[in-house]
Each structure stands twice: as structure tokens, then as C-alpha cells.
Amino acid sequence: xxxxxxxxxxxxxAEEEAKRHRARAVSSIELDIGEMAxxxxxxxxxxxxxxxxxxxxxxxxxxxxxxxxxxxxxxxSLEYPIQEAFDPCPACGEVLVEHxxxxxxKVKSLVLSDD
Amino acid sequence: xxxGAPAFQQVQASNMIHPATRNRQRExxxxxxxxxxxxxxxxxxxxxxxxxxxxxxxLVSSPGSGKTSLLERTLTDLKASxxxxxxxxxxxxxxxxxxxxxxxxxxxxxxxxxxxHLDADMIHRALHELDPASHxxxxxxxxxxxxxxxxxxxxEEARVAIISVTEGDDKPLKYPDMFASSQLCIINKVDLLxxxxxxxxxxxxxxxxxxxxLEFIEVSATKGDGMSAWYNWLSSRESALxxxxxxxxxEPIE
Numbered sequence: 001x002x003x004x005x006x007x008x009x010x011x012x013x014a015e016e017e018a019k020r021h022r023a024r025a026v027s028s029i030e031l032d033i034g035e036m037a038x039x040x041x042x043x044x045x046x047x048x049x050x051x052x053x054x055x056x057x058x059x060x061x062x063x064x065x066x067x068x069x070x071x072x073x074x075x076x077s078l079e080y081p082i083q084e085a086f087d088p089c090p091a092c093g094e095v096l097v098e099h100x101x102x103x104x105x106k107v108k109s110l111v112l113s114d115d
Numbered sequence: 116x117x118x119g120a121p122a123f124q125q126v127q128a129s130n131m132i133h134p135a136t137r138n139r140q141r142e143x144x145x146x147x148x149x150x151x152x153x154x155x156x157x158x159x160x161x162x163x164x165x166x167x168x169x170x171x172x173x174l175v176s177s178p179g180s181g182k183t184s185l186l187e188r189t190l191t192d193l194k195a196s197x198x199x200x201x202x203x204x205x206x207x208x209x210x211x212x213x214x215x216x217x218x219x220x221x222x223x224x225x226x227x228x229x230x231x232h233l234d235a236d237m238i239h240r241a242l243h244e245l246d247p248a249s250h251x252x253x254x255x256x257x258x259x260x261x262x263x264x265x266x267x268x269x270x271e272e273a274r275v276a277i278i279s280v281t282e283g284d285d286k287p288l289k290y291p292d293m294f295a296s297s298q299l300c301i302i303n304k305v306d307l308l309x310x311x312x313x314x315x316x317x318x319x320x321x322x323x324x325x326x327x328x329l330e331f332i333e334v335s336a337t338k339g340d341g342m343s344a345w346y347n348w349l350s351s352r353e354s355a356l357x358x359x360x361x362x363x364x365x366e367p368i369e
Contacts, residue, residue, distance in 0.1 A: 001231050002263035009149050017143055027140060031149075038266055038292050085291045086325045095327050105149045113140045 003043040006105070007051040013107050018056040023112030028061040030109045036069040036085055036102035069102030153267055156235035160270025163242065167249040170353050173269050175293055176277035177286075178259030181303040183211050185277065185336040185345075186254055190218040193346060198251040202241050204233040204258045211256065221245065232263040235270055250357075252349065265292035273352055279304040280313040287322035294325045299332065299348060306335040 014026050033039050041064070052058050069082040075094035080087075082102070088095045148154065164171045174182050183203075190199050201222040203211040212224035223245050225237050238255065247253050255271060257264040276297040278286050281304055287294040294300065300322050302315060315333060322329050332348060334341035 001229075002266055005230070005232070005234065005263075005267075006149055009152060012152070013145070013147055013149070017145065021141065021143065023141070038262070085295055086288075088324075095324065107145050107147045107149060109145055110143045111140050112143060 001043055001047065003039060004047040004051065006039065007044065007047040010107060011051055011055050011057055014057050014060070014110060015055060017110055018112055021112050024056070024115055025058070025113050026056045026060040026110050027113040028063060028111045029057065029107065030063045030065070032065050032067055032104040032106040032108050034067040034069065034102040034104040036082070036099065037105045039105070065108070067101050067104045070100045071097040072100050073097055150266065153235045156239055157268035157270040160235055160238055160242065161272075162270075164253070164270065164272060165356075167247070168356055169247050169249065169251055169253055170273075170349070170356050171253045171255060171269075171271045172349075172352075173255045173257060173264075173271035173274045174277060175257045175261070175264050175274060175297065176259060176279075177261050177282060180259070180277045180279040180282065181336050182256050182259070182277055183214055185301065185303060185334070186256060187214060187218055188336050188339065188342060189254075189345070189349075190215065190220045192342065193349075194218065194220060198248055200245050200247040200251055200253045202233075202238065202245065202253065202255045204237070204256060206230070206258060227258055231258055231260050232267050233257050233269060234267045238269045252353070261286070261290040261293045265290075265296055272356060273298045275299045275301060277301045277303055278318065280307050280311050280315070282313070284314050284318035285321055287318065287325050291325040294322050294329065297326065297329060299330045301345065302331060302333045303336055305333045305340055306338045 010029070010031070014029060018024070018026060048062065052060070070079060071082045071087065072079045073089035073092060073094050074096040076089060076092045078089055078091045079100060080090055085099070086095065089097060174186070176182050186201060193199070199220045201215045201220055203215060203222055203224045204227060205211055205224070206227050206229070208226070209224050212222040215222035223241050225233060225241060227233065227237070233255065255269060274297040276293050278300065280302065302318060308315070319331055330348070332341060332344045334345055336342070
């Protein structure tokens with residue numbers, strides 16, 4: 001359940017930004033969570049419910065962008081979609097690949113409000 | 116289209132109804148890494164280790180794969196020639212730290228409570244208490260869990276994943292993140308191979324699919340088989356650390 005740590009880090013970021021901008025609450029928060037980032041969305045939902053209570057995120061709308069995995073073959077440079085971290089290159093079978101997206105774990109933006 | 120935009124628009128409309136400061140909303144672009152705080156603390160730990168030539172090894176595995184037994188044997192065999200420190204991570208109890216302390220090596224126990232992994236800040240705080248000497252080896256025994264610790268860099272020099280032959284040989288495929296982020300995979304309890312349905316070759320092939328650069332050592336921590344290969348691996352990491360470039364060592368330490 002590292003999703004709990006992830007949500008607690010999101011709460012910290014939101015609290016810090018709200019304080020910095022002297023806002024009372026966050027009305028919406030936008031997250032980038034890659035499909036290869038190792039986050040179970042059910043576990044994240046569960047952790048969210050219990051972690052945002054009495055924080056600036058308590059009533060925030062949560063918008064999650066899931067970023068699909070993509071890799072670049074280190075042999076033939078083909079860029080292709082991946083479902084698993086170890087999907088080999090479909091063109092040449094090479095297993096040495098570089099992940100180009102899908103590992104994102106970011107707070108993209110916040111909308112702060114004064115009530 | 117930005118998903119956050121409609122809420123913003125709506126609030127502007129209500130702002131016109133309440134022209135004072137009510138419902139004033141501001142959108143802040145952040146693009147901030149959720150694990151950024153952990154990662155910067157991990158970098159801080161890493162600089163601390165590099166400046167003092169401390170070889171920090173993060174040991175990760177499922178519960179019961181024999182991490183503590185491997186450590187007990189290693190410390191007992193090598194403590195005459197090396198200085199060791201151990202950070203033990205478990206949800207509860209002092210049991211593992213007590214087992215390590217019985218070998219005569221200084222150990223510190225971190226109980227994570229409900230937490231399923233160690234993080235860089237816990238290690239940072241433990242370092243202040245433990246204060247490991249220069250040119251020592253620090254073992255960090257993570258919470259037994261093949262999922263969560265994968266995401267949390269502690270600032271270690273190397274990550275070692277341990278699987279035992281009483282587990283499934285498809286474990287690297289089931290938990291790819293851990294094997295992808297490790298440099299060495301120790302296959303433990305090989306003395307039990309005659310009694311279990313575990314193929315060392317299949318386990319290695321599965322792990323190499325996830326991480327083509329992964330190295331392997333087969334051991335029995337209780338019987339002692341293969342331990343010299345593990346000790347040689349530790350020595351080679353120690354030598355590599357002592358040859359690390361000067362500029363890394365000049366990083367300011369807070």
C-alpha cells in the first residue's frame with residue numbers, strides 16, 4: 001500500500017502550495033499517473049478517502065491523467081507502446097529498451113480557492 | 116482540453132454574484148514530482164555515503180526469503196575484516212535488530228507501523244543516530260515486500276533483491292519493478308532445491324526479461340553454499356566505490 005505514501009505526499013504538496021498562496025482550500029487537483037508507475041488506482045482511491053480529511057484537499061475534485069507506457073528500442077530506435085516494463089521491441093526483439101513515458105507521478109496543477 | 120478549466124469558469128460566474136472576495140479561485144501550474152521530496156532526500160543520503168566511502172546496500176525481498184539469515188552469516192564471516200552497520204526495517208518488533216546485534220554489529224531498528232516500505236527520510240534520521248564510520252558497509256534491510264520498496268530510493272549504492280527457492284520462479288515477472296531496479300539478485304535456500312519445484316534457470320530467464328543487466332548469485336545462507344561469491348561481489352562494489360571520481364566527493368554535505 002505505497003499508495004498511502006503517495007497520497008500523503010500529494011496532501012503535503014497541496015498544503016504547502018495553499019499556504020504559500022494564502023488559500024484556504026483546493027477546489028481541484030490535476031495528477032499525471034503513468035500506467036507503468038506502479039500505482040493501483042483502487043488502492044489510491046482508498047488511501048485518498050482517509051488521507052484528505054481535514055486537509056485542503058478534503059473537497060477537491062481529483063482529475064487523473066493516466067499516461068500509457070511507451071518505450072524506445074536501443075537497437076533499432078523504434079518507439080512503441082508497452083503494457084509491461086519488459087515488452088521487447090516488436091520489430092527486432094531487442095530487450096534493451098528505454099522507457100520514454102508511462103512512469104509519470106506528478107501533481108500537474110491545482111486550483112486554489114479562498115473558501 | 117484542460118480538465119480543470121470548467122470548474123474555474125463556473126466560479127468566475129459566481130464571483131460576479133458575490134463581487135467581494137468570495138470564491139476567488141487561482142489555478143497554479145506545478146508539474147511537481149509526487150516523490151520529489153523522497154528523491155531529494157535520497158540524493159542527500161547518497162552524497163553522505165559517497166563522501167565517506169560508505170557502501171550502502173538496500174536489501175529487498177518478500178517476507179521469509181532469508182534476508183536476516185543472509186546478513187547474520189555475512190556479518191559473522193566478515194566482521195573481523197570489515198566494519199558493518201545495519202538498519203533494519205519492519206512494521207513491528209525489535210526481533211531482527213536483536214538478531215543482528217547478537218553478531219556484535221551495531222544495528223538500528225526502524226518500525227514503520229502501518230508503512231510498507233522504508234523511505235529516504237527514515238534512513239536520513241537513522242544515519243544521524245548510527246553515524247557510520249568512513250569506509251564501512253551499511254546494510255539496509257527493507258520491509259519484506261516486493262512491491263512498495265521499489266518506488267522509494269533510499270540513496271543506496273546498490274539494491275539487492277533476494278528470492279528463495281521456496282517461492283515461485285515467476286516472481287520476477289509478477290513483481291517486475293523490484294527486479295528492474297536491482298543490480299544483483301541473490302537466489303537463497305539453494306540447499307532446498309531437491310525438495311521444491313523451482314527452476315533456477317527459469318527464475319534467471321524471467322529476471323533477465325525484466326532487467327537484462329541483472330547479476331545473480333546462488334547461495335544457502337544457512338549452509339554457507341555460494342557465500343564466497345557474494346563476498347567477492349561486495350568487495351568489487353567496495354573497490355568501485357573507492358575509485359569513484361573526486362568531484363562526487365566534493366559535494367557539500369549539509
